[in-house]
Amino acid sequence: MPWKTLRSDEVFTSPFVIVHRDKVELPDGVQIEDFYTVTVSDAAAIVAITPDKQILLKREYRYSCKEDLVEIPAGTFDKGETDPLAVAKRELLEETGYSSENWTYLGATRESTSKLTNTMHIFLAKDCVRVSNQHLDKTEHIELMIVPLEKAVDMVMENEIRCNSSAHGILRAARIMGV
Numbered sequence: 001m002p003w004k005t006l007r008s009d010e011v012f013t014s015p016f017v018i019v020h021r022d023k024v025e026l027p028d029g030v031q032i033e034d035f036y037t038v039t040v041s042d043a044a045a046i047v048a049i050t051p052d053k054q055i056l057l058k059r060e061y062r063y064s065c066k067e068d069l070v071e072i073p074a075g076t077f078d079k080g081e082t083d084p085l086a087v088a089k090r091e092l093l094e095e096t097g098y099s100s101e102n103w104t105y106l107g108a109t110r111e112s113t114s115k116l117t118n119t120m121h122i123f124l125a126k127d128c129v130r131v132s133n134q135h136l137d138k139t140e141h142i143e144l145m146i147v148p149l150e151k152a153v154d155m156v157m158e159n160e161i162r163c164n165s166s167a168h169g170i171l172r173a174a175r176i177m178g179v
Contacts, residue, residue: 001027016040039117044088045074045165047106047173048098048128055152055170056096056128057145057161070145070155071166074120084121092125094135096144100125106172109165122169124176149179 007023018039025031048056055072062069075091077084085103093099106122136142147155153174155161161170 003027006031036115037117038115041076042119042121043074043076044084044091044121044123045072045169046088046092046123046125047072047169048092048096048100048125049149049173049177050146051127053149053177053179054146055149056098057147057152058095059143059145061141069163070161071163072169074165085123088121088123088125093132095142097130097132097134098128099131100128102126106169109168111164120165122165122172124173149174149177153179
């Protein structure tokens with residue numbers, strides 16, 4: 001059953017994040033005076049597979065976690081963007097230099113459901129081929145990794161790939177592709 005929002009105050013805003021402090025009432029009448037939510041841009045993530053069933057992964061330092069993490073290529077919607085597939089195609093090319101003409105929407109996920117409000121759209125891109133060099137943002141330092149899809153599944157199962165959307169996308173793609 002839904003909670004009732006009794007009050008909502010925007011306590012912080014920037015081009016990258018909005019934080020709300022809400023007063024909410026649960027279905028049983030219990031009230032929470034300071035329930036915080038964080039809004040960041042929606043994003044698209046790509047399970048990018050080459051013709052020989054290799055997957056494109058990236059290793060990137062994530063400051064908030066204070067460690068290098070292995071993920072699938074992904075990126076946020078730029079201001080004014082509304083088409084998840086267009087975002088996915090742009091991010092795949094920018095982060096890897098690869099492109100595909102064979103796209104399947106795998107669905108949307110939520111990253112941290114208790115506080116974050118954004119949606120991660122996941123795509124499977126088959127038959128990916130390299131068409132250019134990476135075109136990274138000045139804040140991105142990405143090591144491209146190319147491994148067999150079976151190995152990526154093992155990396156998820158062994159907790160080497162821990163990012164929710166990456167693990168979700170890899171396991172869905174592996175099932176679809178019969179791996």
